[in-house]
Amino acid sequence: MVSGQPSVVSHQWSVVSGQWSAVSGQRSAISGQPSVVSHQWSAYFIQKLFGVA
8 A cells, every 4th residue: 555655646746737737838828819919909900001091
């Protein structure tokens, strides 16, 4: 039982680290969102500007 314990602990640790990497991946995706929105906004603004001109 004692010899089986470390493998259980390491397994739980790998699960936690996997969840952490998933959370950090979502965080980077969320941080990438505003740049996409600002890019679309600048494209819309340029179209509007050239449409008026």
